[in-house]
Amino acid sequence: DIVMTQSPESLAVSLGERATIKCKSSQAVLYSSYNKNCLAWYQQKPGQPPKLLIYWASTRESGVPDRFTGSGSGTDFTLTINSLQAEDVADYYCQQYYTVPYTFGQGTKLEIK
């Protein structure tokens, strides 16, 4: 199984500042036929299901604010949240869909400092 490791486990950032969350896969998730990385990011607020933010490592889902940016390739990926807003407080998860079993990172809890 591909192991997805996120860092940090928790993060406190001031309003208006940048938050950076890392995700590392135990093997590359690059789908060579598409030249795309099979990596998604989700946001989960308390009492709600996860919500898709980013797929193919860097494609922002429709309606997601452009302060959310996904980057990276191969085994190392980053979710960057610029100009942090109060509504961004949530848990964030990465997920690989390169090969079954599809696996998630353990999550990163983002709070306001």
Place this chain on the structure above:
Amino acid sequence: QVQLVESGGGLVRPGGSLRLSCTASGFTFSDYFMAWIRQTPGKGLEWVSYMKWNGRTVNYADSVKGRFTITRDNAKDSVYLQMSNLRAEDTAVYYCARYYHPESSDGFIGHWGQGTLVTVSS
């Protein structure tokens, strides 16, 4: 709009069985892969099972293989998860989930249900 509504969760004793249902609306159900994903505080999010739009391809996590069965009824816009020989470690919130693109096996989730809690305890 897309809606996925789960039902069937509850308290069950170890070794018991439970059947989860998910009824979909707001999209052409028969065009999409569907999945069950569970979440626990300890183990986080775990992909349990998925099924292709025509029912011909299924997959299970090793942790549930041989105990859980996914089925779907496209005429009823519904997907099911039959769970048997339940264990304490199956305790979780179970989400019904729809893949993002129609007629695609790209395994990222575009829509999630609200989840149903399954508790396995004596």
